[in-house]
Amino acid sequence: MTTLWVTIAAVAIVNAAIKAAGPMLVGGRDLPPRIVSVIALLAPALLTALVITETFSEDRHYVLDEKALGVTVAGIALALRAPVLLAVALAALTTALIRAFG
Amino acid sequence: MSQWPGFRIRDEWGEEFRVGSGTGCVRVRWGLSEDEIGVAKLLELNGMPRWVAFEERFIVAEGEGEILAALRYRMAPKQLLLGLLVTDPWAEERPLARALYPGAVALAPIVFSIAAFSGSAQFAVAAVLGAGGGVFAAFFAAVFLNARFGPMGAAIAPYLKGGPLRRALEGQTVVDTSWALASRGEGRFDREFMMGATLPQAAAWIGGTIIGALGGDLIGDPEKLGLDVIFPAFFLALLAGEFRNRRAVSAALVSAVLALALVPFAPPGVPVIAACAAALLGLRRTI
Numbered sequence: 001m002t003t004l005w006v007t008i009a010a011v012a013i014v015n016a017a018i019k020a021a022g023p024m025l026v027g028g029r030d031l032p033p034r035i036v037s038v039i040a041l042l043a044p045a046l047l048t049a050l051v052i053t054e055t056f057s058e059d060r061h062y063v064l065d066e067k068a069l070g071v072t073v074a075g076i077a078l079a080l081r082a083p084v085l086l087a088v089a090l091a092a093l094t095t096a097l098i099r100a101f102g
Numbered sequence: 103m104s105q106w107p108g109f110r111i112r113d114e115w116g117e118e119f120r121v122g123s124g125t126g127c128v129r130v131r132w133g134l135s136e137d138e139i140g141v142a143k144l145l146e147l148n149g150m151p152r153w154v155a156f157e158e159r160f161i162v163a164e165g166e167g168e169i170l171a172a173l174r175y176r177m178a179p180k181q182l183l184l185g186l187l188v189t190d191p192w193a194e195e196r197p198l199a200r201a202l203y204p205g206a207v208a209l210a211p212i213v214f215s216i217a218a219f220s221g222s223a224q225f226a227v228a229a230v231l232g233a234g235g236g237v238f239a240a241f242f243a244a245v246f247l248n249a250r251f252g253p254m255g256a257a258i259a260p261y262l263k264g265g266p267l268r269r270a271l272e273g274q275t276v277v278d279t280s281w282a283l284a285s286r287g288e289g290r291f292d293r294e295f296m297m298g299a300t301l302p303q304a305a306a307w308i309g310g311t312i313i314g315a316l317g318g319d320l321i322g323d324p325e326k327l328g329l330d331v332i333f334p335a336f337f338l339a340l341l342a343g344e345f346r347n348r349r350a351v352s353a354a355l356v357s358a359v360l361a362l363a364l365v366p367f368a369p370p371g372v373p374v375i376a377a378c379a380a381a382l383l384g385l386r387r388t389i
Contacts, residue, residue: 003237004210005210005213006237007227007237007240007241008210008213008214008217008218008227009217010241011214011218011220011223011227011241011244011245011248012214012217012218014241014244014245014248015218015219015220015223015244015245015248015251016274018245018248018249018251018252018255019251019255019270019273019274019276020255020269020270020271020273020274021252021255021256021273022251022252022253022254022255022256022257022258022259022273022276023255023256023258023259023262023266023269023270023272023273024266024267024269024270024273025256025259026255026256026259026260033289034384034385035253035256036257036288036289036384037289037349037384037385038253038381038382038384038385039253039254039256039257039289039381039384040257040285040287040288040289040349040350040384041349041350041353041380041381041383041384042250042253042254042378042381043278043281043282043285043340043344044341044344044345044350044351044353044354044357045353045354045356045357045377045378045379045380045381046250046278046357046374046377046378047278047282047337047338047340047341047344047354048341048353048354048355048357048358048361048377048380049357049358049360049361049373049374049377049378050333050334050337050374051334051337051338051341052357052358052361052362052377053361053365053370053373053374054333054334054337055334056362056365057362057365057370057373059370060365060366060367060368060369060370061365061366062362062365062366066328066331067330067331067334070328070331070334070335071331071334071335071338074331074334074335074338074339075338075342078338078339078342079342084336084339087335087338087339088332088335088336088339091328091331091332091334091335092327092328092329092331092332092335093328094328094331095328095330095331096326096327096328097328099325099326099328100326
């Protein structure tokens, strides 16, 4: 129990330090354009990796289950310009229905 | 919370509940008058007056002939009011004794949400500790995951206001979704939009953690409701907004291949970080 709290405190402190570092050190200066373009690509790279691992993996195994269909439905909804909340709700609904009746 | 023996007492009224078997077994039961000395000893070890043991009633956890923990209770109509928990301070390695008080366990994720407010770090710590990993592994997994806030903070730094301290404070509002939403392309950012997007997220996240930690059992099996698909679907929605140019699509494809390839070889969480190397495509002048 104590170790859990120590871990929580340590992660909280380091998290705050990491978040403070960029703004404090870089200040108001502009970053080199190459660095900016790397950072600009961090978000799509991170989000893609999250989608892929959350959908197709569990621990160290590949999975292909109802989640994949749910995410596909969300992708179709988003491609048809559906609002985010609707797309996410449709994904959950699809997955739940397949699990219930599939 | 059915795994906590303290809760099962309610169902097994007047019964004792056993955890484990043989000599290592811990029995959770209603305190008897002969337990008062043991409870008084526990109170004393915890720096509390002994007399409480003789004035109040307790549910006790007993193992190897010793009282390991005592939970004060009072009866009210249709209610069992749980109070102070005292445990044997030397029973650190006997977590079942502490299992009496799920409240303390439920509190940890709530405090975590408030103190760190970082879902990925929390999930990483929970995943590593839950899988039996060590404290250091959990810590480094979380720090590794949160390392992305370094360059993200640097990217948004020119758009924050004030001196270093104020910038550092404003930098605390950087979270994935707000940062991604506030990105105006070509490395430009909307400071007010990011901070405005973080506030409701913080409230929802912390509130959601409280509900989940204290009432998670009420909704039943989250997988049955398809709730586990919410994460990838939401990330996909954010990703759709990122496809502003061909570079972003290329980075996403490389990231997908890297993440998939690493799944069998790296512990959970690591493929996500490693796949971020796809952002290095930004170093090329043209793609």
